[in-house]
Amino acid sequence: MKVFIAVDMEGATGVAHREHLLPGGNDYERARKWLTGDVNAAVEGAVAAGATEVYVNDGHGNMRNVIVDDLHEAARLVVGPAQARNKPLVQVTGIEEGGFEAAMFVGFHSRAGTKGGLLSHTWVGMLVHEIRLEGKPAGETLLDAAIVGHYGTPVVLVTGADDVCREARADLGDDLSTVEVKRALGPSACASLTPKRAQKLIRAAAEKAVKARASRKPWRKRGAVTMEVEFHRREMATRALDTGLGTQVSDRCVRYVGKDAPSAARDLWRGLEEALREDGSFLK
Numbered sequence: 001m002k003v004f005i006a007v008d009m010e011g012a013t014g015v016a017h018r019e020h021l022l023p024g025g026n027d028y029e030r031a032r033k034w035l036t037g038d039v040n041a042a043v044e045g046a047v048a049a050g051a052t053e054v055y056v057n058d059g060h061g062n063m064r065n066v067i068v069d070d071l072h073e074a075a076r077l078v079v080g081p082a083q084a085r086n087k088p089l090v091q092v093t094g095i096e097e098g099g100f101e102a103a104m105f106v107g108f109h110s111r112a113g114t115k116g117g118l119l120s121h122t123w124v125g126m127l128v129h130e131i132r133l134e135g136k137p138a139g140e141t142l143l144d145a146a147i148v149g150h151y152g153t154p155v156v157l158v159t160g161a162d163d164v165c166r167e168a169r170a171d172l173g174d175d176l177s178t179v180e181v182k183r184a185l186g187p188s189a190c191a192s193l194t195p196k197r198a199q200k201l202i203r204a205a206a207e208k209a210v211k212a213r214a215s216r217k218p219w220r221k222r223g224a225v226t227m228e229v230e231f232h233r234r235e236m237a238t239r240a241l242d243t244g245l246g247t248q249v250s251d252r253c254v255r256y257v258g259k260d261a262p263s264a265a266r267d268l269w270r271g272l273e274e275a276l277r278e279d280g281s282f283l284k
Helices: 028-048 140-150 162-172 195-211 234-241 261-276
Strands: 002-007 053-058 075-078 100-108 128-133 155-161 177-186 189-192 225-231 253-258
Touching: 002 028, 002 140, 028 053, 028 100, 028 155, 028 195, 100 140, 100 162, 100 195, 128 140, 128 261, 140 155, 140 162, 140 261, 155 162, 155 195, 162 177, 177 195, 225 234, 225 261, 234 253, 234 261, 253 261
Parallel strands: 002 053, 002 100, 053 075, 100 155, 155 177
Antiparallel strands: 128 225, 177 189, 225 253
16 A cells, blocks of 8 residues: 655744744744654654555755655655656645545645734745635645645645634545644744644554545546636736746736646646746755
8 A cells, every 4th residue: 555745844843933834044944853853743643553664755945855865765755856857746646646546735824815824825925915826715625635636645634733723624625634843822833732743643643544535536637627826926927927837817817727626736836937037945
């Protein structure tokens, strides 16, 4: 049995501030350990449920945050910068190999514009005001669920702060298992569990969720899939259109239509990369 784990960092135990998230930041190295601990707990739960192969995709920032030396030996780490030519499905690159029976999202955060959200944004905070999937505001949880769902894989567990847990259940169903490792108190403040306690909860939830994977259905839509990105500024949308992959909806909005969710997401990500024009740290 193959299990896929997509990893972000804003929702990891203890993480509350940008300094936790960037190389060179105060406590970044400690935050990497907290994150790796959360991931290992999910891997342990998957293995206890019968997983024989576990892919872990490091999907935050420069995508070199999970400490491979400390990673559970049952895991295979998908690592490397999110250039469109390199990791075209970003946080879930590797899922296209197929055969994964369950997906878990560890350390995820709420979408851009979430009221009272902790470190909230969608994919590239410096660019994105909002992304919509089939006309519905979507965070990274829903976007990634749509991609893995195309390959027949259901999302069985999401971990992070209370805000993303609520978002995930609203988007993917009340029966979705979530683990709240912290409560958002402000844009960069939270009340966090200790790593030891959070890891116990994640491990138990992961085992239970993977065992119950048959009760979860993949996110799927027949036919073309539409994603729209509303940029912060008009010039960002103009640069994104230079790829020739999207169509302009308004001064700040570009629409991408793909034959399926992965196709639409690939084109949208290519547009975001072009909108930056100057490579962000996560592309280097």
